[in-house]
Amino acid sequence: MLIAFPLFVAADEPPKLATASWLVGQWRSGAKEKVQFEEHWTEPAAGAMMGMFRLSRDGKPGVYEFLLLEEETDGTYLRLRHYRTHMEDIDKAPIRLKLTQADDKQLVFENPDNDKPKRILYVRESADKMAATVETTRDGKPSKFSLRMERVK
Numbered sequence: 816m817l818i819a820f821p822l823f824v825a826a827d828e829p830p831k832l833a834t835a836s837w838l839v840g841q842w843r844s845g846a847k848e849k850v851q852f853e854e855h856w857t858e859p860a861a862g863a864m865m866g867m868f869r870l871s872r873d874g875k876p877g878v879y880e881f882l883l884l885e886e887e888t889d890g891t892y893l894r895l896r897h898y899r900t901h902m903e904d905i906d907k908a909p910i911r912l913k914l915t916q917a918d919d920k921q922l923v924f925e926n927p928d929n930d931k932p933k934r935i936l937y938v939r940e941s942a943d944k945m946a947a948t949v950e951t952t953r954d955g956k957p958s959k960f961s962l963r964m965e966r967v968k
Contacts, residue, residue: 829890830917832859837919837939838866842964850877852962854947862886866895876900883909890914893924893935933957942966 836859843853852870866882879898884891891914897905912924912935922937932951939945943966950959 830914830922832862832864832884832886832891834917834919835859835864835884835891835914835922835937838864838922838937838945841967842945843967844962844964852964853967854964856882859884878905884914891917943968 838856839858841853841855844851850870850872852868854866854868857865862885864884866880866884868878868880868882870877870879876899879902880895881898882893882895884893893912893914894909895912896909899905910926910932911928912926912932914922915925916923920939924935926933930952932949934948934950936948936950937945938948940963944963945966946961946963948959948961950957952958
């Protein structure tokens with residue numbers, strides 16, 4: 816007699832906000848970089864983390880970015896918006912990316928809506944160093960750039 820048991824495979828749980836907690840604090844580009852940038856992240860609280868990014872060149876502001884990481888029922892999302900000086904809005908609406916992979920060394924956000932940007936990867940190189948890589952499309956062609964940062968003590 817053959818008895819068959821159904822095989823139940825639990826769906827992978829989406830990454831939780833807590834896996835991004837290694838981002839907490841202030842990060843900044845190296846002093847020798849031509850373009851200066853910094854990123855700040857708050858502690859996770861009430862299902863969210865807030866972030867701020869600032870880029871400047873030759874002592875003049877270039878772009879500001881406000882970031883929000885929120886845990887929702889179907890996963891964790893990064894929403895961001897870019898501004899020029901005087902809070903001149905660059906984006907018509909927040910850009911939304913879903914956290915698809917996460918651990919204590921890497922966070923992968925993917926855009927379910929379009930390819931601007933397509934993906935953002937945060938890679939923790941050590942306790943005090945990380946790189947943020949943005950994969951996007953420019954002039955119809957794939958484009959990618961990375962920003963290396965060090966934790967401010």
